[in-house]
Amino acid sequence: MMIRLRPEYASGGRALVELPGAVLHLVGIAGPMRDEMEDVVFLSQVHGGEVLRDPAGWEEGDGMILEGRRKCPGIRTADCLPVFFGSSGFSGAFHAGWRGIVAGIAGRMVMEYPERPEFVLLGNCICGDCYSVGEDVRRKVMMASFTAGHSPGGHSVHPPHGIDLKKAVLAQMAAAGLPDDVPVYTVPECTMCRGDLFHSHRRDGTAERNLQWLRMD
Numbered sequence: 001m002m003i004r005l006r007p008e009y010a011s012g013g014r015a016l017v018e019l020p021g022a023v024l025h026l027v028g029i030a031g032p033m034r035d036e037m038e039d040v041v042f043l044s045q046v047h048g049g050e051v052l053r054d055p056a057g058w059e060e061g062d063g064m065i066l067e068g069r070r071k072c073p074g075i076r077t078a079d080c081l082p083v084f085f086g087s088s089g090f091s092g093a094f095h096a097g098w099r100g101i102v103a104g105i106a107g108r109m110v111m112e113y114p115e116r117p118e119f120v121l122l123g124n125c126i127c128g129d130c131y132s133v134g135e136d137v138r139r140k141v142m143m144a145s146f147t148a149g150h151s152p153g154g155h156s157v158h159p160p161h162g163i164d165l166k167k168a169v170l171a172q173m174a175a176a177g178l179p180d181d182v183p184v185y186t187v188p189e190c191t192m193c194r195g196d197l198f199h200s201h202r203r204d205g206t207a208e209r210n211l212q213w214l215r216m217d
């Protein structure tokens, strides 16, 4: 069940997205405001497949599960896809580019998340039309996410020369057992198309990062 959200962005890509029981904070090129991230946990992301349980912050890894409401999971990206999980006792997040998908990060989060997620949220990332990759990478992602297509024509869900990170992550989560009836929210803006809102490594090689974090009520 996919639900498209329409955030109202302030200049510089700042937005708050209300969900049942949680708020997603989006910070693009404007950057964070002082003190607003004191309870947010970020990791040293390495494009891997590890999901850490209750990290203190800045450990190497790309996924985290946090117990309770004291800390908020945060992800830093400049085209990769941030994904958030929320439920009554836990919250979680992971960072998925093509390497993370090949490493199985989305499936691992589904398998390690301790209770049934009340929702999943796919944040802003590069769109499939902008994210062109070589055939080797494309094939690896399709294999890891079961999106190579099994119809007679073998049609992939991806654009002809690209990767749709959201579709790959959704397929890998479904294969790992994410129940069909968990609502999946998505925010549609592409980090590369929307230079007025977001940093994009593909667009200009920036070292700056967009920040997204989930605050449970």
Ligand SMILES: [Zn+2]
Pocket (backbone or CB within 6 Å): 126, 127, 128, 129, 130, 190, 191, 192, 193
């Ligand atoms: Zn785009």
